[in-house]
Amino acid sequence: MTDPGTPPPPHRLMDIATGLWAAKALAVATRMDLFSDLSAAPGLPVAEVAARHGIAERPAELLLTACAGLDLLVREGEGYANTPEAETYLVRGRPDYFGDLLLSLDRRYAGWMRLDEAVAGNVPTNFDPRAKESMFDEQDAALKKTFWASMYALSAPSARALGAALDLGGVRRLLDVGGGGAAYDIELCRRYPRLRATVLDLPFVCELTRERVEEAGLADRVALAPGDFLRDAALPAGHDAVLLSQIMHNWDEPTNRSILRKCHAALPPGGLIVISELLVDDAKDGPLLPALMSLNMLVSTWGRNYTPGEYGQWLTDAGFTDVRTVRFSAPGADGAVVAVKA
Known part of the structure; x- marks a missing residue:
């Protein structure tokens, strides 16, 4: 029987402190397209992995071992093979490929390395606020495309979860x-055959989005409206x-x-508004992912993750009624705050 006076071991603190090690190992393996290699050739020996990527066997073996320790690889013969999780999300070209998101996050760890500055100064550290209004002002076209591809990887499973948790069968124009x-x-139109949607976003984002909509075969149901919801009057x-x-x-x-x-x-009477987000608890004591995402906003934006109560108050003040929160589980959102225009 454990002595109630015995302090808990520090294993959890060690897991927290080494979290960056795991994230960087996964990012490097993803950048190398290691999981795609092993999907095509399960059990590929370490020496061949090293040769394919022009690296020594020592780092190849250590990286493979780390990915196995993360339960993303398993031993197969003389080498390693993907676990079902890695095969589903980390093989390039798969419908739910998560790699773009992982690499986008990896590029933004520089801001996290300056978290002390963000906390002390209450300013983003992932971009220079003296030079740009927000991180969305980035002029690098390739970086822009990668960022929105990464957001798709995060949003698609979140959209499926929202569509399952909230009945939108009565909505015709979103x-x-x-x-x-x-x-x-795309995901909501697939679930609700009578739904049509309009994407309002910056002109260059709409151009990047057009190809995705056409590939989904939904160009006749998903329209693109170039604009700026922050600056446009309506x-x-x-x-x-x-x-x-x-x-x-x-x-x-x-x-x-x-x-x-x-x-x-913009809505008619009876119109519905849906805010899909990672929601911080009203008590502001978690959950962990929304809380950490909120801290990520400190280093990346001027915002944070909000609570259902905060959204509810803002919606009420704006003239909405029947405010409620619908919960679900997804990587980009864990709930939706829903209201109706009176």
């Missing part, structure tokens, strides 16, 4: 505000529902309140 990538629109009308999917955490309270007022003005 306006997805800031819906770059159209992951929510949002496109003619929709009976508005979706704000994983964007509200990017902005501060006054900006979010302004967005909600525009949404209210």
Whole structure:
């Protein structure tokens, strides 16, 4: 029997402290396309992995061992093979490929390495706020494309979870505000055959999104509306529902309140608004992923992750009624705050 006076071992603290080790190992393996290699040739010997990538056997073996320790690889013969999780999410070209998101996060760890500066100064560290208004002002075209591809990987499973948890069968026209990538629109249109959607986002985002919509075979049901929901005086009308999917955490309270007022003005009476996010508990004591994502907003934006109570108050103040929260489980969102225009 354990002595109640005995302190717990520090294993959990060690797991937290070494979390970056695991993240970097996964990012390097993904950048090497290691999981795609092993999908095509399960059991590939260490020496051959090293030769394919022009590296020594020692780092090849250590990286493979680390990925096996992360339960992403298993031993097969003289080498390693993907686990079902790795085979589903880490093989390039698979429908639910997660690699773009992993690499996008890896590129932004530089800001996390300056978290002490962000905490002390209350300013983002993933970009220079003296030179740019936000991280979305990035001019590198390749980086922009990779970022929105990564957001698709995060949003698609979240959209499927939202569609299963919230009945949108009565919605005919959905306006997805800031819906770059159209992951929510594509997944929701697949689930609800009578639904049509409009993606409102910056012109260059709409151009990047067009190819994704066409590949999904939904160009006749998912429209693209170039615009700026922050600066435009009004949002496109003619929709009976508005979706704000994983964007509200990017902005501060006054900006979010302004967005909600525009949404209210754009909707007809009885129109639905859906805020899909990683929601911090009202007590602000977790859960872990929303809490850490909120801290990620400190280093990346001027926003944070908000609570259902905060969203509910803003919605009420904007003129919405019947506020409720629908919970589900997904990597990009764990719930939706829903309300109706009176």
